[in-house]
Amino acid sequence: MSLHARQHAKVHSKQMMVLLLGVILWFFPVPSGLESFITKLPPSELPFDSQMAWHLFAVFITAIMAVILNAMPIFTSSILAVSVLILTGTLSARQAFSGFSEDWILLIIVAFLIASSVIKSGLGKRIAFLIIRRFGKTSLGLSYSVIAADMLIAPAFPSNTARSGVLFPIVNALAADSGSKVADGTRKKLGAYLMMSSMAGLSISSAMWLTAMAANPAGAKMAKEFGVDITYISWATAASVPVLVLYLLLPWVIMKVYPPEVKQTPDAPQIAQKALDTMGPVHRNEWIMAAVFIGMVTLWIASSFYPFINKTAVAFLGLGILMLANIFTINDLTHEGQALATLVWFAILYAISVYLNLFGFMGWIGENAAHMVEGFSWPLAYVVLILSYVLIHYFFVSQTAQMLALFTVFLNVAIQAGVPAELMAFMLLFATNFNAMITPQGSSSNVIYLGSGYIEAGEVYRVGGIITLVNTVIFLTLGTAWILLVS
Amino acid sequence: MSLHARQHAKVHSKQMMVLLLGVILWFFPVPSGLESFITKLPPSELPFDSQMAWHLFAVFITAIMAVILNAMPIFTSSILAVSVLILTGTLSARQAFSGFSEDWILLIIVAFLIASSVIKSGLGKRIAFLIIRRFGKTSLGLSYSVIAADMLIAPAFPSNTARSGVLFPIVNALAADSGSKVADGTRKKLGAYLMMSSMAGLSISSAMWLTAMAANPAGAKMAKEFGVDITYISWATAASVPVLVLYLLLPWVIMKVYPPEVKQTPDAPQIAQKALDTMGPVHRNEWIMAAVFIGMVTLWIASSFYPFINKTAVAFLGLGILMLANIFTINDLTHEGQALATLVWFAILYAISVYLNLFGFMGWIGENAAHMVEGFSWPLAYVVLILSYVLIHYFFVSQTAQMLALFTVFLNVAIQAGVPAELMAFMLLFATNFNAMITPQGSSSNVIYLGSGYIEAGEVYRVGGIITLVNTVIFLTLGTAWILLVS
Numbered sequence: 001m002s003l004h005a006r007q008h009a010k011v012h013s014k015q016m017m018v019l020l021l022g023v024i025l026w027f028f029p030v031p032s033g034l035e036s037f038i039t040k041l042p043p044s045e046l047p048f049d050s051q052m053a054w055h056l057f058a059v060f061i062t063a064i065m066a067v068i069l070n071a072m073p074i075f076t077s078s079i080l081a082v083s084v085l086i087l088t089g090t091l092s093a094r095q096a097f098s099g100f101s102e103d104w105i106l107l108i109i110v111a112f113l114i115a116s117s118v119i120k121s122g123l124g125k126r127i128a129f130l131i132i133r134r135f136g137k138t139s140l141g142l143s144y145s146v147i148a149a150d151m152l153i154a155p156a157f158p159s160n161t162a163r164s165g166v167l168f169p170i171v172n173a174l175a176a177d178s179g180s181k182v183a184d185g186t187r188k189k190l191g192a193y194l195m196m197s198s199m200a201g202l203s204i205s206s207a208m209w210l211t212a213m214a215a216n217p218a219g220a221k222m223a224k225e226f227g228v229d230i231t232y233i234s235w236a237t238a239a240s241v242p243v244l245v246l247y248l249l250l251p252w253v254i255m256k257v258y259p260p261e262v263k264q265t266p267d268a269p270q271i272a273q274k275a276l277d278t279m280g281p282v283h284r285n286e287w288i289m290a291a292v293f294i295g296m297v298t299l300w301i302a303s304s305f306y307p308f309i310n311k312t313a314v315a316f317l318g319l320g321i322l323m324l325a326n327i328f329t330i331n332d333l334t335h336e337g338q339a340l341a342t343l344v345w346f347a348i349l350y351a352i353s354v355y356l357n358l359f360g361f362m363g364w365i366g367e368n369a370a371h372m373v374e375g376f377s378w379p380l381a382y383v384v385l386i387l388s389y390v391l392i393h394y395f396f397v398s399q400t401a402q403m404l405a406l407f408t409v410f411l412n413v414a415i416q417a418g419v420p421a422e423l424m425a426f427m428l429l430f431a432t433n434f435n436a437m438i439t440p441q442g443s444s445s446n447v448i449y450l451g452s453g454y455i456e457a458g459e460v461y462r463v464g465g466i467i468t469l470v471n472t473v474i475f476l477t478l479g480t481a482w483i484l485l486v487s
Numbered sequence: 488m489s490l491h492a493r494q495h496a497k498v499h500s501k502q503m504m505v506l507l508l509g510v511i512l513w514f515f516p517v518p519s520g521l522e523s524f525i526t527k528l529p530p531s532e533l534p535f536d537s538q539m540a541w542h543l544f545a546v547f548i549t550a551i552m553a554v555i556l557n558a559m560p561i562f563t564s565s566i567l568a569v570s571v572l573i574l575t576g577t578l579s580a581r582q583a584f585s586g587f588s589e590d591w592i593l594l595i596i597v598a599f600l601i602a603s604s605v606i607k608s609g610l611g612k613r614i615a616f617l618i619i620r621r622f623g624k625t626s627l628g629l630s631y632s633v634i635a636a637d638m639l640i641a642p643a644f645p646s647n648t649a650r651s652g653v654l655f656p657i658v659n660a661l662a663a664d665s666g667s668k669v670a671d672g673t674r675k676k677l678g679a680y681l682m683m684s685s686m687a688g689l690s691i692s693s694a695m696w697l698t699a700m701a702a703n704p705a706g707a708k709m710a711k712e713f714g715v716d717i718t719y720i721s722w723a724t725a726a727s728v729p730v731l732v733l734y735l736l737l738p739w740v741i742m743k744v745y746p747p748e749v750k751q752t753p754d755a756p757q758i759a760q761k762a763l764d765t766m767g768p769v770h771r772n773e774w775i776m777a778a779v780f781i782g783m784v785t786l787w788i789a790s791s792f793y794p795f796i797n798k799t800a801v802a803f804l805g806l807g808i809l810m811l812a813n814i815f816t817i818n819d820l821t822h823e824g825q826a827l828a829t830l831v832w833f834a835i836l837y838a839i840s841v842y843l844n845l846f847g848f849m850g851w852i853g854e855n856a857a858h859m860v861e862g863f864s865w866p867l868a869y870v871v872l873i874l875s876y877v878l879i880h881y882f883f884v885s886q887t888a889q890m891l892a893l894f895t896v897f898l899n900v901a902i903q904a905g906v907p908a909e910l911m912a913f914m915l916l917f918a919t920n921f922n923a924m925i926t927p928q929g930s931s932s933n934v935i936y937l938g939s940g941y942i943e944a945g946e947v948y949r950v951g952g953i954i955t956l957v958n959t960v961i962f963l964t965l966g967t968a969w970i971l972l973v974s
Contacts, residue, residue, distance in 0.1 A: 015811065072810070073817045080807035086800035093590040093797045101588040101834075103580040109827070310580045313573035320567035323559070324502065330560045334940075336824035340596070341817065343827070347588075453821075 014071035022062035030054045037360030037367070053359035055090045060352050060395070064439070067457050074440060074457040078345035081352070095355055099347030103312040104161055108346065108447055110315035111165035112339040114296075115172055115448075117319070117328040121289035124173030126279060129272040131174060136268035139190055139260045143251035146171055146194060147201030151247065154205040154212040160436075162300045162311055163212075164202060164445035171198050172452055177275075178268070180260075182453040191454040193260035199437055199455075200250045200467045202445045207433035208243045210235040211304070215400040215432055222407055223425040226415065230425065237486055238426045242479035246434075246471060253470055258463045288325050292318050342451040346397070349441045353397035362405045365392060370413035378418035383476060385414050386427055390472055393435040393442055403432045422487045427475065434471035437464030501558035509549035517541045524847030524854070540846035542577045547839050547882070551926070554944050561927060561944045565832035568839065582842055586834030590799040591648055595833065595934055597802035598652035599826040601783075602659055602935075604806070604815040608776035611660030613766060616759040618661060623755035626677055626747045630738035633658055633681060634688030638734065641692040641699040647923075649787045649798055650699075651689060651932035658685045659939055664762075665755070667747075669940040678941040680747035686924055686942075687737045687954045689932045694920035695730045697722040698791070702887040702919055709894055710912040713902065717912065724973055725913050729966035733921075733958060740957055745950045775812050779805045829938040833884070836928050840884035849892045852879060857900040865905035870963060872901050873914055877959055880922040880929055890919045909974045914962065921958035924951030 035050035063081035067074045085091040099105055118124040135145040150167055157163040175181070175191030182191070206213040210220060210232045220230040255263070282290075296318040303309040322328045356362060369388040373381040389402075389410055396402040407428055414424040436443035440450050440457040442464070449455055522537035550568040554561045572578040586592055605611040622632040637654055644650040662668070662678030669678070693700040697707060697719045707717040742750070769777075783805040790796040809815045843849060856875040860868040876897055883889040894915055901911040923930035927937050927947040936942055 075817060075820065076807055076810040079803040079810075083800040083804035083807060086797045087795075087804070089795055093799060094588070097588045097590055097593060097799070099588070100593065101581070101584045101586070103584055106584060106587065308574075308576060310573045312580060312584070313570040316566040317570035317574065320563055320570060323563040323566075330562060330828065333562065333828045334824040335822065336827060337821040340823060340827035340830070341820045343830075 011071065014069050015066070018062060018066040018069060018071045021065060022058060025058035025061060026055060028054070028058070031364075033367075034360065034364050037363040048359055050360070052090050053356070053361045055088065056085065056352065056356055056359060057361055059085055059090065060349075060356060063349070063352075064394070067440070068461050070458045075341045075345045078348040082348045085352070091351070091355060096348070096351055098354070099349075099351040100343070102347070102350065103310060104159070104444065105343065105347055105350065107161055107165070107312040107315055108444055108451075109339045109343050110312065110319055111161070111168065111448055112342070112451055113319055113328060113333070113336060114165065114293075114315065114322070115169035116332060116336065117322045118169035118289060118293070119173050119176065120332065121285040121327050122279070122283055123286040123289040123293075124169055125177050126276070126282070126286060127170055128173040128177045129276050129279075131170070132178065132272040133269045133276065136178075136272060137264070137266055139193055139263050139265070140251055140255055142174060142190075142194060143197040143254070146174070146198050147205070147247060147251065150198065150201045150205045151208060155209045156301050157212065159300070159311060160202055160206050160213050161444040161448070163205075164198075164448045165315070166297060167198055167202075168448050168452070171195055171449075175454065178262075178265070180262075186261075187454045189261045191452075192459075193254060193258060195449045195452060195454045196254050196258055196459075196463055197251050199443075199446055199449050199460075199464070200254060201247075202443065203434050203436040203467065203471060204243050204246045204250070206436065207430045208236065208239050213399065213433055215403040216429060218400070219403050219407055219425075219429045219432065223411070223421075223429070225408075226411055226421050226425065228422045228425040230429075234487075235426075235429075238483050239430060241482040242430075242475050245478060246474055249470060249474070250467060253467065254463065257466050258459070285325070285327050289322070289327060292321050338451050338453060342447055346441060346444075346447050350397040353395065353401060356395060357401060357405050362392075362395070362402075363409070365395075366406045366409040370409065373413065373417055376417060378414075378420075381417035382414060382419045382424065382427075382480075385410055385417075385419075385424075386431055386476060387472070389428060389431050390435045390438070390468065393438045397441045399432050399436060399443055403429075407432075420484070420487075423480065423483050426483055426487075427480070430475055430479070431472075434475060435468055438468045439464070498558065501556050502553070505549060505553045505556060505558045508552060509545065512545035512548060513542060515541070515545070518851075520854075521847065521851050524850040535846055537847070539577050540843070540848050542575065543572065543839065543843055543846060544848055546572055546577070547836075547843060550836070550839075551881070554927070555948050557945045562828045562832045565835040569835045572839070578838070578842060583835070583838055585841070586836075586838040587830065589834070589837065590797060591646070591931065592830065592834055592837065594648055594652070594799040594802055595931055595938075596826045596830050597799065597806055598648070598655065598935055599829070599938055600806055600815060600820070600823060601652065601780075601802065601809070602656035603819060603823065604809045605656035605776060605780070606660050606663065607819065608772040608814050609766070609770055610773040610776045610780075611656050612664050613763070613769070613773060614657055615660040615664045616763050616766075618657070619665065619759040620756045620763065623665075623759055624751070624753055626680055626750050626752070627738055627742055629661060629677075629681060630684040630741070633661070633685050634692070634734060634738065637685065637688045637692045638695060642696045643788045644699065646787070646798060647689055647693050647700050648931040648935070650692075651685075651935045652802070653784060654685055654689075655935050655939070658682055658936075662941065665749075665752070667749075674941045676748045678939075679946075680741060680745060682936045682939060682941045683741050683745055683946075683950055684738050686930075686933055686936050686947075686951070687741060688734075689930070690921050690923040690954065690958060691730050691733045691737070693923065694917045695723065695726050700886065700920055702890040703916060705887070706890050706894055706912075706916045706919065710898070710908075710916070712895075713898055713908050713912065715909045715912040717916075721974075722913075725970050726917060728969040729917075729962050732965060733961050736957065736961070737954060740954065741950065744953050745946070772812070772814050776809070776814060779808050825938050825940060829934055833928060833931075833934050837884040840882065840888060843882060844888060844892050849879075849882070849889075850896070852882075853893045853896040857896065860900065860904055863904060865901075865907075868904035869901060869906045869911065869914075869967075872897055872904075872906075872911075873918055873963060874959070876915060876918050877922045877925070877955065880925045884928045886919050886923060886930055890916075894919075907971070907974075910967065910970050913970055913974075914967070917962055917966070918959075921962060922955055925955045926951070 059081050063077045066077040082096050135141040178190045180186045180189035180191040299314040440460040546568050550564045553559050553564040569583050622628040665677045667673045667676035667678040786801040927944040
């Protein structure tokens with residue numbers, strides 16, 4: 001048997017395994033107790049029962065396992081999952097496709113197209129060369145500088161989707177202009193490492209500031225009902241030590257577990273300088289691109305104060321202007337099939353996650369986690385609950401959705417087990433952010449990086465898993481000690 | 488000034504004109520009477536007023552005019568329109584993006600990907616060569632054979648989207664294998680002509696059978712309330728003569744107004760025979776493709792009897808199987824940006840059209856059309872009403888939506904003006920189909936053909952306008968005489 005045929009046979013046997021797993025899960029008896037959580041049904045939804053909730057779970061887990069085992073790409077796995085769910089009547093077509101019209105998912109797609117424009121206009125190249133000239137002697141240096149930029153702009157971006165929409169084009173240009181491209185098979189030279197670093201950076205920059213992620217202020221408000229008063233200052237103080245330690249740690253950890261092929265680039269700064277000289281003064285397209293980009297960023301920041309400024313509408317407006325200026329053309333659009341692929345798989349997995357929650361499945365899991373810690377000492381209960389909360393993110397396609405579904409349940413259980421309320425509230429809110437990389441779909445910012453093709457979904461399960469582990473350990477040890485000290 | 492610069496200046500002046508038109512329309516006083524039609528508000532929608540209905544109309548017309556005047560592509564025009572609508576508060580983001588989760592719109596997108604698979608598998612090439620061998624001596628012969636195939640399969644396809652999903656890959660392969668491709672600038676050699684012919688064919692094949700379009704049976708049911716009994720046989724009888732005459736006429740008309748660069752290809756059958764010899768026996772990928780395709784078509788047909796079989800889910804299932812079989816790959820997907828472009832502009836225009844209707848704008852137009860014919864003799868009233876119904880399709884992005892919104896209004900007015908009820912009912916139902924080509928977005932089947940790149944949106948306004956005129960004249964003269972004779 002040839003190598004090619006053997007690889008094929010291996011993939012096929014994996015696909016058979018996944019199919020078998022799916023069939024077994026599907027016909028598995030529905031766990032008792034699940035039916036009592038079916039309470040969140042809004043009147044506009046069709047009726048469902050605990051059998052359907054279980055089937056939804058079975059299909060979701062099978063789809064995720066297919067990706068983890070590398071049996072098929074996440075796109076294939078998602079479209080097969082959605083067709084099974086609809087044709088078996090587990091979800092209606094309306095429910096299954098509801099994610100496609102979510103404006104924040106569409107924002108991810110537009111962010112792709114704008115990132116392409118940043119590169120095409122030449123502005124991406126220029127910014128990338130400026131960064132390389134300053135920090136480009138090592139891959140590690142570039143990684144630190146990208147995450148530092150993220151940390152600094154984070155307080156002004158209450159949407160990590162929008163923030164990754166700012167960072168991604170720069171990282172993308174950094175990779176491409178260092179000679180690491182997806183199209184010619186050199187993604188691992190530098191690009192994959194930088195993208196993974198920036199994703200990891202987002203998982204901690206979002207935890208750093210009260211306004212760095214959409215769910216943070218909502219969580220702070222919910223904590224108030226438990227007597228925990230979280231301010232901008234108290235949040236930043238509590239987060240500061242673990243986040244700074246992780247900032248120093250993560251680029252180095254990723255260098256170990258997911259190294260770039262090129263680590264030392266001593267000549268890069270000079271090459272960048274030469275390239276900048278060749279580019280000459282800033283061109284018309286770069287000026288327009290910069291103006292549109294600054295305009296968009298200004299409106300995105302303003303949108304947190306004026307909710308009528310819809311972020312996706314702003315992005316469409318920016319893209320429209322770039323198209324009128326011929327910086328991005330209809331012809332460029334034909335090469336953006338990856339954006340379509342991302343829209344499809346992410347919208348499908350998001351809808352499944354929403355209905356797992358609506359069908360009561362998440363409430364049931366939360367309740368079981370609560371039962372687990374009965375009779376534990378508070379430190380043990382604390383650790384078990386936080387670990388459970390982190391691991392449950394395997395099933396969630398939105399950090400905000402997990403926070404809304406489980407924050408109160410977990411906080412309540414912990415307080416009853418004797419965990420200090422402020423500690424638990426902070427740690428749950430931080431975990432909502434630092435668990436972002438546990439799956440490719442765990443955060444909408446991941447999705448933007450994956451869409452570039454530099455990183456494969458299977459790699460996120462491995463490297464993202466390690467980063468989530470590091471995040472969790474640092475927050476549970478150093479972070480816990482620090483919060484107890486300052487609170 | 489260079490030619491290039493002059494072209495740019497021309498486009499820019501057109502864009503300025505469109506912008507000016509938009510501003511004038513926006514600040515135009517709201518027509519009196521519009522507010523009394525704001526009655527269709529479902530409780531889940533946000534409040535709106537006649538000012539918003541007018542603004543929606545102003546933006547929609549401006550976007551359409553931008554395309555007609557060739558000031559910008561339909562994609563650019565749509566994304567600018569949607570951002571203006573959201574940022575001015577005319578539509579909420581939820582309303583404006585609601586089209587993205589419509590399953591039949593997603594079906595169009597999946598149909599694209601499956602069409603690519605048909606070509607890639609080699610099956611498209613084989614079917615195309617078989618057709619060329621038999622009918623390929625002239626472009627006209629190919630055009631007639633494509634429309635004949637459409638007519639014959641139409642009774643089994645109550646969705647013209649699904650039917651164009653079957654026809655499009657074959658027409659696409661016919662074009663590509665005759666050496667007419669978008670990528671190398673030879674779209675006008677043959678492909679554009681064949682695509683336009685097939686679109687025109689769909690506008691009459693849908694009118695031929697009670698089951699050839701989704702809205703037909705619904706319309707027949709609504710006609711019953713006016714005492715008009717429409718059966719499968721009476722429909723086919725009434726449609727037969729005008730449709731057959733148009734079948735003979737349309738390929739010839741398109742040959743005159745939108746001619747292919749190559750008309751005579753006397754050697755084509757022999758070339759096709761040689762190519763078939765070179766291809767040899769049917770390959771593994773062609774067998775799988777054929778099996779998946781037949782399976783999908785069977786399920787699509789079955790879906791009209793078993794509504795739980797969702798057509799889009801079937802398409803996703805088929806695509807998933809093709810991907811597992813490596814006939815369509817993730818890498819192929821990256822070149823399908825055109826499908827994303829289509830999804831975006833069509834979903835946006837569809838949502839605008841839905842809300843023009845919900846905001847009462849369509850009812851207002853229908854009522855005005857009714858006022859127009861007061862005091863007319865019945866033949867004059869009949870002609871004026873049918874012409875209005877056809878022209879109003881400029882504003883509708885769904886044939887079904889127009890039928891549901893206006894069929895009853897127009898039928899009622901006509902009966903009061905003395906038009907025979909059966910004649911009017913038939914003619915409105917036929918017009919719902921034969922007006923399909925009046926705009927690029929006038930039918931979801933158009934959208935599939937346009938997405939190929941063989942035909943440009945501006946061309947549809949011109950050629951589709953002529954075809955709609957021919958359809959209307961034949962139906963109003965010969966068709967009317969025939970219906971009066973047989974009814």
